[in-house]
Structure formats: structure tokens, C-alpha cells
Amino acid sequence: xxxxxxxxxxxxxxxxxxxxxxxxxxxxxxxxxxxxxxxxxxxxxxxxxxxxxxxxxxxxxxxxxxxxxxxxxxxxxxxxxxxxxxxxxxxxxxxxxxxxxxxxxxxxxxxxxx
Amino acid sequence: xxxxxxxxxxxxxxxxxxxxxxxxxxxxxxxxxxxxxxxxxxxxxxxxxxxxxxxxxxxxxxxxxxxxxxxxxxxxxxxxxxxxxxxxxxxxxxxxxxxxxxxxxxxxxxxxx
Numbered sequence: 261x262x263x264x265x266x267x268x269x270x271x272x273x274x275x276x277x278x279x280x281x282x283x284x285x286x287x288x289x290x291x292x293x294x295x296x297x298x299x300x301x302x303x304x305x306x307x308x309x310x311x312x313x314x315x316x317x318x319x320x321x322x323x324x325x326x327x328x329x330x331x332x333x334x335x336x337x338x339x340x341x342x343x344x345x346x347x348x349x350x351x352x353x354x355x356x357x358x359x360x361x362x363x364x365x366x367x368x369x370x371x372x373x374x
Numbered sequence: 375x376x377x378x379x380x381x382x383x384x385x386x387x388x389x390x391x392x393x394x395x396x397x398x399x400x401x402x403x404x405x406x407x408x409x410x411x412x413x414x415x416x417x418x419x420x421x422x423x424x425x426x427x428x429x430x431x432x433x434x435x436x437x438x439x440x441x442x443x444x445x446x447x448x449x450x451x452x453x454x455x456x457x458x459x460x461x462x463x464x465x466x467x468x469x470x471x472x473x474x475x476x477x478x479x480x481x482x483x484x485x486x487x
Contacts, residue, residue, distance in 0.1 A: 303465060303478035350416050361430055362476060364416030
């Protein structure tokens, strides 16, 4: 069965510092992988996705993520965090097939210090 | 392009009452999803429609939850009767199909007292 683990519940970084949010997944084959961001009171917005091909994926707002099959990981990175990046970040794995069902991790809440 | 619309945005009810949520997906999106997001957790899929047919409702508590998408466009999710543990944000999403991005609405925050 699919599952997603985000080991960090809460992370605080200083503005301008680099960021890495961890995501590990369990899936029998190569999954679809996604990172979504959720600001308070808002729905989820897609940051980036991996379907196939290049394992380093570029997304919106300066984010990138790297798919590492050997480690079953899809960590999200940003070289320099802005105060507006404070939000909750969710990693999700999608099943290949008719259902296109997404399984989400429990999320990582990012706080940005001035 | 208009996004996924949901209403109401907030709802407070007492336990054992009934409640309904409405979702209008992005025009042309055949697939519609309802997720439940409990505080501190990631969204969990309740039901998925492809046009007006159900693809996956394995995690829908069918004794109290029901959903329909009669004309293959907008959808309604109902809870009857509500329990305290149903307090959550109910998110609707739509997509054009397999592997494609799911676009999420702003959600309905339900509080059951």
C-alpha cells in the first residue's frame, strides 16, 4: 500500500537561509510525486510534481525537489527562504492507474524568522 | 480560468445534525475528489468521481456520508448524522485525468459541537 512520511512536523528557518523538507514514500512501483503548499485558510497549491525523466524537478516560487529511487525520497529544497514561504507543506504520492488517488503525508509546518 | 468553488466556507452544527457541502470543479475536468483534512493531518481521500460515476469510495463512511455528482459537473457531499470526529476541513479537487495535477478548492471548515 502507498504511504508517505514527513518526519519533520515543524521547522523554523531564518529568512534568507536554505531549506530542505524531507519526504519518504512507500510504493510498489515508480509513483507520481507531488509537493503542495497550504497557507492558513487556503486550499492546496501545487509546487511541483515528478512523473518521469529528470529526477531534479523545478517548481514555482523557486522550489525544487529531487527524486531518489534508492532512498525512496522526494525532498523539497529552496536556496533562500522568504518570509512569505511560511506555510504548511505536504508531500503526496499518486498511484499510477485509473484512480489517480493521492496519499498525503502529515505535513511540515514552516515558520520563517526575520 | 475560474478555480474550484466550494460552499459554504464555514459551518458549525451540533452532533446528530445533518450538513451538506457543495463543489463546482474547473470546467472540463472529468475527475472530482472529496478529501477530509483533520487538524494536524494531511488530506484523506473520501470519494473520487469520474464524470458521474464513482471510481473510489473505499474510505467513505457510508453509514453517515454520501456524495453525488448527478450531471457529471458539480457535486454534493452530505453527512447525516454528524459526529464530533467529523470536525475537519472538507476539500474538493478536480483534474483532467490520471497523473495530472489536482486543483483544490478553498475547503469547507466544519465544526461539530
